[in-house]
Amino acid sequence: MEHDQKTEVLIIGAGPVGLLLANFLGAYGVKTRVLEKNSTYEIEPRAVSIDDESLRSLQLIQLAEPFKQQIVMGYGVQYYDWQNKPLAEIKPNTQDYGYPKRNAFRQPDLVKLLVDNLKNYPCVEVLFQHQLLNIQQNDNQVVCQVQTGEQQTIQIQADWMVGCDGGRSMTRELIKAKLEGHTYPQKWLIVDLAERQCSLRHTQTFCDPVRPAIRLPGPNRTLRYEFMLHASDNDQHVLQESVFRDWIRQRMPADADLPLVRKAVYSFHARTASIWQKNRVLLAGDAAHLTPPFAGQGLNSGIRDVTNLAWKLAAVLKWNLPDSLIKTYETERKPHAAALIKMALQIGTFMQPKSKWSAFWMQNTLRAACLISPVKDYILQLKFKPKPHFPQGWFVAKKHHEQAELIPQPYVQDQTGKVALLDDYLGQNFAVIGWASRNFCHEIKKFIPPNVPVTCIALLNQDEDFIAQDIADHFILLRDCHGVFETIFKQHQAVAMIIRPDRYSYNMLTAQELQASVVDTQHFNTAFA
Template sequence: MTAALQALPGSASVPAPATDTVDVLVIGAGPVGATLANLLGTYGVRTLVLERNTEILDYPRAVGLDDEAMRTLQGAGVADSMLKDMMQNVPMRMYTASNQCFAEFLPATREFGWFRRNLFSQPLGERALRTGLQRFPHVELRSGVELTGLEQDAEGVTARVRDADGTERVVRASLLLGADGGRSTVREKLLQLPFPGATHARKWVVIECDNDPLDAPYTALHCDPVRPYVCLHLPYGIRRWEFMLFPGEDDVQMLHPDKVRELLSRQVPDPGALNVIRARVYTHHSRIASSFVVGRVCIAGDAAHLTPPWIGQGLNAGLRDACNLAWKAAWIVQGRLKPEALATYHDERHRHAKAMIELADLFGAVLSQTQPALAWLRDRTFMAIRNIPRLRDYVLQMKFKPMPRYTDGVVLDAERNDGVGRMFIQPTVDTADRSGIRLDDALGHGFTLLAWRHMPGLSAAALDGLDRLGCHRTVAAMARSGPSSGRRIDVPAGVALIEDTENALNLWFRAAGVDWVLIRPDRYIAAMGKRADADATLRRFVDRFVPAAPACAAKEAA
């Protein structure tokens, strides 16, 4: 057993008797915890989800999901149900102090199969995610249950929990994933992890009304030094305003109906006619835990990092955590990935989460400027950028957003191949029985060895390793490559064929200069190369990350 999975100091050498035994215990059924559980359910993992609240919180919270998040939800099988209550491809505008629009963000790219700006209501999204769990007989959600104690040893985790009626229980699991929010019991009380960073001095009041009175179908960031604010158009006629508070403005007083109407008086002709359905004061934080992994316990989402909302990446960062962590947890408990690979969750996610916090801090400092002279200089700079095509495209297409790239983790030869550790594209493809589907739906769940036009020849050792990894093999070819209508090109037995209807895969493989890629369950490239080096490279990947076959199984195979 590696150091990453050793028992914590003071852990019991013999676990307490377990009332329940599962593969993975998830703490928290918010959007990140529920997404983790949906992904684990999809991977066939026995999962128990514990949520301390008895009902979904009806607070104004996250509203935006990006293309990476939508791809994660697609992999969890809940994207379509989420879309029923979402607005896709919603622009974002930024306004100067004099109310001039100096930028409109509406990225044209859909390289990952989804639009980059999608709006939703978090309470509705959480209901869809929890409904998705009902598909799996091996996944259970229990609400009104609080985690009170945690011990771990070399074989697993023992959690002590308390039901709503006060009944004490014990749950035994191979792994525990804490997604229990910014005031995480797992991080703060049980693991006692440092949570360095800043709590911002300025608070914000968030107000939501129904029966939207404005004809403004976009998100607007108003950089007004008198009082910076944000105005959002949300599904089902909901309008949200977020106003910065100044020193001396009391939280409770700012939520008084008279004060709410005063804040809205500059926004609508008759604020008294609005039906305020939610109002709450929030504090912005920029914090990240010192470690995302302690032994067999991992933290994700707000439990691991807190991000100011300026670039809408708080929840999106949490869903990246879920996407990265769920498959590793599943493959480890199912014996398809070496246990020490759990530590790569921290290696791969911590750096990028920190980069997104820093970008949000930068945006906040620029956009919430309250000094008139500095606000004037900022506005002149942004207005000038509009006249420089390259800079304008960089800003308006959101190319400033740091994209994850994993150089340390479950990847091979990232230092020699720039594409390794990056998310693979997701165009529309055709399969033998379906046409016009997204690539991930054609590949299925798990690892995929995707080759362009011809599957590389592989040795029995490489094929055995890919089988133990649970890896599909797929050939991609140009659309209509068969000899005649209705006929497709031949591929080896056990290999699937997809047709590149958008010519996107062809262009990608040509630009990358490779013949094949090994795609992880989270759709990041684990390895890539030419046909001639496929066998050796894949055997090295298997040797590094896949447990050896049991001796009895190896003897039977021989």
Template sequence: MTPEFDVAIVGYGPVGQMLSILLGRRGWKVVAAERWPSPFRLPRAVHFDAEVARLLQGVGLRSDTSPVVEPYDDLYEWRNAAGETLLAVDWRGRGESGWHTANHFSQPELEDALCRLAAGQPTVTVRRGLEVTGIAQEDGQVRLSTLSHTGERGELTARYVVGCDGANSFVRRAAGIEAVDLGFFFDWLIVDVVPHVPMTFTPRAWQLCDPARPTTVTPSGPGRRRWEFMVLPGEDPAELNTLDKAIELLAPWGVDDLNSKIERHTVYRFQARWAERWRSGRVLIAGDAAHQMPPFAGQGMCSGFRDVCNLEWKLDAVLSGAAGEGLLDTYGAERAPHVRDLVEYSMMLGEIICVTDPEQAALRDRRMTAERARSGETVPPPRPRLGPGVLRHGDPRTGRPSVQGTVRLGAAEGLADDVFGRGWRLVAWEGGPRLRAVAEASPVPVTVVPLADLGDGRHAEDVEGVYAAWRASLAATGPAPAAALVRPDDYTHSVLRDADDAAAALREVAAAYAGG
């Protein structure tokens, strides 16, 4: 039997929305089933990084001009009760992806924009108010049992199913996928605020490491602020989760229900866990269905976006017949180590702030101020690496995001992805006609980004020197490259010595496709 859809996506939050857009743009027939009849209109995630800004650029959402995004250009500080800086993460300037290192946003409005893009794809169908109640894998398809919010039962069939249905994922449980739980959890009261008057906070984003009440203070999109207050040992989370208590806790910050709208207050349990497997036959999981992490690094939703941008080009290759099903095994193999690094980093940050014993806090403060004096004023955000998969894992320069800079090619000038597009790209600093011939003969379609003349007299100008700096950084830890092969999700597959090495790398990609 022919399945009704190519891919069924269960859960239609931002991760499911992004996957719908990406697969719809490739022409695949997609259905997204969301159990809630209408969109959730209150804030949840509030931060994304430069890498995700580049992914949003790829679907037409530009964080520098979006009215729902507030780029952040400052330090992200951790201070003790005395106001001393214990740690400062450098969120200033633009990241290697060409966008601001940190961005704050309003999730309901971002979801609106993503939904409009998905609605513009004629092959994408969204079914709100439709709960998936059963999953049965059959030969060549998956059969989903459904229940509408009006009580009607039905079925959907698809070649593949992706569970983007959150931390309590039905898809994950139905597929028999277990989670590794690190037992790191704390309850926090989240309070979202819309000030009626201009307010200035310094720093703009920071963690108050006060054992009397650990607190997070951060922007949450244009015109919005968020406070997060840790539920202390012995406190009842339900008693803390009231409007009166929220106003009481906001009072020292000069915020009340007269000068601000208290948009939301809720107690949320921060956890640290990830799925043991990310695929079971024709069923895959992504986003919070595959992992949860404390929020202190702002990487929860970011990781979900990375998941689906890793998965969609592999699904496309398998659905089109360009690759065997085995290619899908590289999805979890690559993403799980990356996520684990971020979960552990987020836990490390949580262990700094979630200290409620004054003596332990004093020891922490002495240790961190001494370490800061030795190591320097700021630390960069983490840059974890993909696990083994479709990349040369033996070279530590691979498996990390490639850069994006402004380029000029003839009359066209702009960020490189706008000029050259996405897909497989061969970023070439040298190599001449031989390198171009290798690309043209590639068994996998690849676009050349010529940063030097490769024999036809035309090359792209590296307007801001971003690619020259990237080449220098790659040469600092290995042989100076002639080119770099970049994957459709912007991660570096291989750093190449010459045209022959490029030909070998493209054969490796073709072998990975055929390996299933």
């Protein structure tokens, strides 16, 4: 089959990060090609935890609802001390972004969902057995040399290229980006099992210096065990079923004889690429950062990457925004990815006590701290997780909006009486949200970035109904069911906001700014500085 050797975006790697980026771009109508060096999609159950931010990203392309049917939503983590006694637990019950904070899933299920959804986007093509060989760039395009499954060398031209090709990224190597950080000598054994009998849905973490271990129940009666290995352990020895089944039996006898799905030994990394962009080539997912597994944030960080990047590529290619917008991707994403790596290392230190004495000291300190209500709430509600925000990037910075934040996603009600999550009304566009009035509908226009599609929301507070609201016809009238936006607006002294397609705040407007007869037209351009 002859293929057009030109595309708007070329993605290297058909893992979940690359496939999600392809779905996002497909929804924007961006001509996209995905190259995968292997003969098929990755089917191993690698990542097992997906968070609320990632489910919200799937919601952008209407995949959150079908995916919810395949996952265990809202699981917690139970920690046990060195004597196998209950120590602490994390069971967050808030849903700031519309979904539970921790959810168990199977990576092959997510991959299948993303692959099947690509059928809705004829502008996206996936090519297997295509190996990236070399990259050449100029000011306008990337030219890639690629080897096909027939051992032919072809050239593919693209306006932009994104390497989603994993921890051993060829893209990263070709742009000469270095991995900075550490690879740790500590190894772990993973054992995936099927036909789980125990109904406990929460993860159990055994902080035992003799053999730290984690038990992670998954959907469809799946189960994962992870065991820390010592320097004296031999890989081939610990991979013997008789060995690891005995370790499992010590934790939960009922699990010891379950059918084996997969076993593997891995080392963990805490590293980020020195650069995430070189001209028109970018990195995302494991190609850009390698995260320790202890916080379950590796794939989630990759999903954040492409949620940030996809709309920017579409904005440059379809909405005539300047290329400089793409430079804000690394500015915004790299610090947050690094913060999550740091958090994972801190959790890992707690999970892997080096001796009974260190276990006794750390665990009893935590037990005492949890007697203090605010500390217990801080731990229980997962408030130690770095907030999704950035102090620098593409937004309008000012005294009452010093950093862009991922806005909460409340339930809203429309005029038909339907109650749904806010993002269901926003699509993949920019959005403006403000208190319902004819003045808001008229004045907000001058603050909207030019050339971009915008969804306009006129908002009622939770105490108002839909009687005689005077708003423009193209505005959607919604009621904030629980007063979430009233709290946000008060916090920022604002009456309206502009929201980016990735649901981060672009601008917060006070009443005085909204009513100003003259607007500083430079605010849009300075956001690129």
